[in-house]
Amino acid sequence: MSLLKRIGITHPIIQAPMAGTATPAMAVAVSNAGGLGSVGIGAGDAEAGRKVIRAIREGTDKPFNVNLFVHEPFVSDTARDAAWCKYLAPEFDKYGVAAPSGLRTIYGTLKTDKDMLAMLLEEKPPVVSFHFGLPPPEVTKALKNYGAVLLASATSLEEAKACEAAGVDAVVAQGYEAGGHRGIFNPNGPDDQLSTASLVSLLTKSIGVPVIAAGGIMDGAGINAYLALGAAAAQLGTAFIDTTESAAPPAHRKALKEGGQHTRLVAAISGRPARSVESNWTRLLDQIEKDGVQIAGYPNAYDLAKQLHGAASAKGDQAWGPFWAGQGAPLARQMGAAELVETLLKEMKEVSRAKL
Ligand SMILES: Cc1cc2nc3c(=O)[nH]c(=O)nc-3n(C[C@H](O)[C@H](O)[C@H](O)COP(=O)(O)O)c2cc1C
Structure with missing residues (x-):
């Protein structure tokens, strides 16, 4: 069965899940138009996720x-958290705000979040997708048991093979040009930085599940190009930011x-590499x-970035915005x-x- 049939959509267009940017209204509009609307609920807790799912329904x-x-x-x-706070304290000073002395782990991971899993099993969203890695086999099994179609991001052949072995229904081939967080499983390991075209070509010939192209796709010609390379659908994020x-x-x-012409991959905002528009972060x-300073780990660094952006924007300065693209x-x-x-x-x- 084709991926589109399996998911139950008409068009090979997936609006990317974008935590903090994609909304229930966006997902509703895209799904009602025959594509696949998505929301990212990873940056909140289970109850916030439940509300989002119910709003879409x-x-x-x-x-x-x-x-x-x-x-x-x-x-x-x-x-390490304290050292990172100290390193950026002069920037807080500029806005008349004291830097934090420690950082919070502002959200969890589906690898261990039992409440999130329990909520998903109750609410039963039709499609569930994973970013940054794969959950334990019992989680994948529980989601499949109620009939969820599973998608997972991969930035390399090794990650794509792991996704296939874990039983996902399709792999999102996320190229280096993609906006937002790079889905790489180990952000401290080697990164071949494959483009969307190279990754899609490699994966369609190497794995046995459908491939979804993601990264740098902004128009119909781009979607056609990746379908011609063998992708089953295209996932677009940046194209939907200004909707x-x-x-x-x-x-x-x-x-x-x-x-936007000068995007860079930056780990300093959240603790994981993510593509952002030019800003104080990319300039830093x-x-x-x-x-030689060590950035705080993910997602603790994000706690600091949000506070610094808050302090700066309160003074009308948007230069510390976590503006992914x-x-x-x-x-x-x-x-x-x-x-x-x-x-x-x-x-x-x-x-x-x-x-x-
Ligand atoms: C603002 C923004 C937020 C994102 N948040 C998420 C997210 O929460 N989960 C996820 O899997 N991918 C996220 N991504 C990455 C997208 O899933 C997708 O890989 C990417 O948008 C594709 O590249 P493009 O932005 O060039 O279209 C985000 C992307 C952007 C631009």
Whole structure:
């Protein structure tokens, strides 16, 4: 059975789960338009996730995707956290705010979060996707038992093979150009930085489950290109940041156009590599390396970044914003999410016709 049939959608378009940016309204609009709408609930607790799932169900009876973070549980390192706070204290000073002296682990991981699993088994979202790794086999089994279609991000052939072995229904091939957090399982290990095109070509020939292309896809021609390479569908994140239903603040939307040509992968914001528009964070990267300072671990570093952004934006400075975006950022279009799906479909047909 094709992946689209299996999920129960009409079009090979997946709106990427984007914690903090994708909303129930966005997922509803995309799912009702025949694509797969998604939400990221990994940055909240089980009850917040339940509310999001119920809000989507109020707007659609079509399939939708709920995304979880599946990183290794955080290992406490208060000395490292404190050193990171001290390193950035001068930046807090500029806004007249004292830097924190320690950091909190602001959310958990599906590897160990029993409440989150229990909530998923009760609410039964039709599609569940994993980012940063894979949950233990009993979690995957429990989700499959109620009929969930499972997706997982991979940035390399090794990760994709692990996803296949874990029994996922499709692998999201996330290329280096992708916006937001890189789904790499071990952020401290080697990273071959494969582009979306190289990764999709490699995976479609090497694994036995469908491949979903993600990273840098901004229009119908891009979707067609990845379908031609063998992908079963395309997952677009950055393209949806500036839609009406997005939770992205005005500064994030503005940054897509103004700093979007200079995105960089930066680990200093959350403790894991993620692609962001140009900002104080990306500008700090070389200095961090020169100073040899160790960034706090994920997600504790994110606790500090959110506080620094809060202090700066209270003084009207948006330069510390965690404004994720892929390399296609300048091509993001401002319109409703359903209209974007329709526009993508029209472009896919136009490009197909142009080939004749
Ligand atoms: C603002 C933003 C937030 C994201 N949050 C998540 C997330 O919570 N979970 C996830 O699996 N992927 C997340 N991603 C990555 C997307 O799933 C996807 O891989 C990426 O958007 C594809 O690249 P593109 O942004 O160039 O389209 C995020 C991406 C962006 C841009």
